[in-house]
Amino acid sequence: NAGVTQTPKFQVLKTGQSMTLQCAQDMNHEYMSWYRQDPGMGLRLIHYSVGAGITDQGEVPNGYNVSRSTTEDFPLRLLSAAPSQTSVYFCASSYSDGTVNYGYTFGSGTRLTVV
Amino acid sequence: SQKIEQNSEALNIQEGKTATLTCNYTNYSPAYLQWYRQDPGRGPVFLLLIRENEKEKRKERLKVTFDTTLKQSLFHITASQPADSATYLCARDSGGYQKVTFGTGTKLQVIP
Numbered sequence: 001n002a003g004v005t006q007t008p009k010f011q012v013l014k015t016g017q018s019m020t021l022q023c024a025q026d027m028n029h030e031y032m033s034w035y036r037q038d039p040g041m042g043l044r045l046i047h048y049s050v051g052a053g054i055t056d057q058g059e060v061p062n063g064y065n066v067s068r069s070t071t072e073d074f075p076l077r078l079l080s081a082a083p084s085q086t087s088v089y090f091c092a093s094s095y096s097d098g099t100v101n102y103g104y105t106f107g108s109g110t111r112l113t114v115v
Numbered sequence: 116s117q118k119i120e121q122n123s124e125a126l127n128i129q130e131g132k133t134a135t136l137t138c139n140y141t142n143y144s145p146a147y148l149q150w151y152r153q154d155p156g157r158g159p160v161f162l163l164l165i166r167e168n169e170k171e172k173r174k175e176r177l178k179v180t181f182d183t184t185l186k187q188s189l190f191h192i193t194a195s196q197p198a199d200s201a202t203y204l205c206a207r208d209s210g211g212y213q214k215v216t217f218g219t220g221t222k223l224q225v226i227p
Contacts, residue, residue: 033215035217040123040219041219042217042219043159043204043217044217045215048214090159092158098211099211100164100210101147101149101215103164104159104161106158109157
């Protein structure tokens with residue numbers, strides 16, 4: 001079991017460039033989320049999905065898009081990178097029975113720098 | 116808004132002592148609170164989940180409490196070891212397919 005796999009691990013972008021952060025899980029989890037982590041700010045939710053074809057916004061969705069065409073994959077797209085998007089991005093998945101979210105499994109993170 | 120707050124100051128304790136970390140929440144009580152451990156450069160790792168109607172939950176040297184009157188959860192590590200040094204995150208979950216909101220975490224340093 002690979003768990004949650006994120007690629008790339010590191011990325012440097014120029015302002016205005018776009019890119020996609022990949023996230024895949026092999027645990028058949030319905031619930032997937034993207035968080036960004038900044039010093040002193042903790043983990044902030046960007047977007048989340050409760051199943052294939054269903055996505056919703058989190059706390060800081062501006063500048064990011066997501067889609068969920070399969071249970072396994074949940075890519076995060078940066079539309080036009082800005083220095084404020086410099087951060088560490090974590091993808092996470094969990095099993096939920098619709099009542100209880102049984103704890104996230106996190107990926108190892110993508111460290112993104114926008115110059 | 117539904118906030119979750121953790122003491123941002125680092126906690127230093129002597130090896131063998133019990134470490135106690137605090138998580139406070141605002142507004143209505145979440146259905147669940149989750150606790151995670153995060154080591155530098157790594158993603159958080161899930162440790163424990165406690166439900167609103169549970170007063171206490173244990174797992175090996177870990178103990179979590181949930182006090183809806185104080186709007187607080189306490190996370191205890193007994194017989195602490197240097198290997199327990201990490202940042203510990205608290206998260207609130209309102210249940211169902213709801214957003215999970217994290218606190219900023221408390222850094223624990225266990226001194227040999």
